[in-house]
Amino acid sequence: MKHQKTYWQENLRLIFICLILWFSVSFGLGIVLVEPLNEFRLGGYKLGFWFAQQGSIYTFLGLIFWYGMKMNQLDKKYQTEQ
């Protein structure tokens, strides 16, 4: 039973990391910090505006695929142990 507990704990740790990034990019950079970030530019985009309308969506995509990849590795690891 012991290894199952660690599989779940490792999963929780991954979820925690992903959700911190998920939250800080969309709510942090896209909404709360939008005004200071708007002082910077990405081409014609104000940076905060870019995060709210483009950057956060790309971040979500990256997070889901990274999490899926990590979990597949974890599945393999615990399945071979069995």
Place this chain on the structure above:
Amino acid sequence: MEQLTLYTYIAVFGTFALYFAIAWWARAASTSDFYVASGGITPLQNGMAIGADWMSAASFISMAGMIAFMGYGGSVFLMGWTGGYVLLAMLLAPYMRKHGKFTVPEFIFDRYYSKTARIVAVACLIIASLTYIIGQMKGVGVAFSRFLEVDYGIGLGIGMFVVWVYAVLGGMKGITYTQIAQYVVMIFAYTIPAVFISLQLTGNPIPQLGLGSTLADGSGLYLLDKLDNVVTELGFKEYTTANLGGTLNMCAYTLSLMIGTAGLPHVIMRFFTVPSVQAARSSAGYALVCIALLYTVAPAVGAMARLNFITTIEPMAGEPLTYAERPQWFKDWENTGLLAFEDKNNDGKIQYTANVSDNEMVKVDRDIMVLANPAIANLPNWVIALVAAGGLAAALSTAAGLLLAISSSISHDLMKGVLTPNMSEKDELLAGRIVMTIAILISGYLGLNPPGFAAGTVALAFGLAASSIFPALMMGIFSKRMNGIAAIAGMCSGIGITMLYVFQHKGIMFIPGTSFLGSLEANWFFGISPNAFGVVGALINFIVAFVVLKMTLPAPEHIQTMVQNMREPGETATVYHH
């Protein structure tokens, strides 16, 4: 026949013929085919199907228009409707797939060992789904009446018939393959005009880059800076910084849409159609790729449409267009009543300004921006025809997914699960088809006679999903001890508080005059608008559930073992040997 009308007929009926052919090829033979396509859909296929299922007439037609007029504030829709997939991929979909059942209420029944919980879940699901379908049916009717110049009611009838054929015949299997085709139609219809317009304005064919580029008119100005200048000159708020009710309201709005998205049963259901837990995770990723293709283009469509619209009405600063010289698209949309001009100072010119008493564009419906966009930019007729087919694909694909969620919750959860457990598989399949037919007739009727509250109900649907279904599912997976009584108490208080808040500000069942606090911003709880309140309901759901759990016994041992099993790696329960 006019060239445009001819092209539109070809595009619309060509795509309909395609959907019928697919439905015939993929017709359902068993309940497993009918509800979950026998678990045999690949992640990429499922991603496209989820994309089409999720992106409704609201995403295709309304969203870019809302962004066009809200500017930066419109970001809540972009982030809210995509960020939910992160929650789905990490917090719900894999474990629910591991458990391996047909429907969301069935999962709630297993986890909370309670028929009451199942019935509460069915009720939430039906209210949320029916309100959504009304919007889709209206979209179908509008698209037909504008582009094919047939009566609204006849257009609605054709749409109902098309959905009926492939949804009733094919079930989840037919719907999934049809949605894949509809996704392709939709994404081409959305991006092709955007590419053309981006090329015209900035010389860059990729809309996401065009929005951040300089204008091709030789001025060297960035497109967004030009847009900021133009709208502030007319007295509107600056496009790239216009806020939506303050930072807290924007955060609450975004979070409500995110957890509402993750809690919508017709989306969650799609994750039961893939063969494994790994496939459920990657499906969420592919779904977001398919959705992001449209959602990252939408801000460009919105901003460029706004700019084109203003520069058409006012070609030079301070020199508005003469009404008699207005372009053909202007006249076409005036005929529909969605665009209206009133010459207040009788100078024959179109003064468009943020000042309500001087503004002569007395009606500019946001929904026309995407549909009128190709015409405003003088794009060829076949592009306009494609947009009509795309709008219909968006509305029909979402309607079909919602109908399936409704029919499965009634035939599988209510009839087979609660009322008549001895029903044979064949009878259940027949019941599913009959329920779906009835649901189509009801939604068609409501589309023809939309209740007064139709516009406000989308907020209610998201509020319900966010405040009831999402917390119940999440606690069921992440807390082994969570018991049935606590979960039901949580769901009921979450829904209760959300509905109370929406009704007190928007009227009971949205009937004007019954709102006892009025829709005044001053009365809003911490300035949170009713549409953004789902997250507060969800929070209350969590708190109530954990308080009740403290006072009652934790879930029995066999339930805790079941939850443990959902969390472990290994073989997935096969839905199709159910």
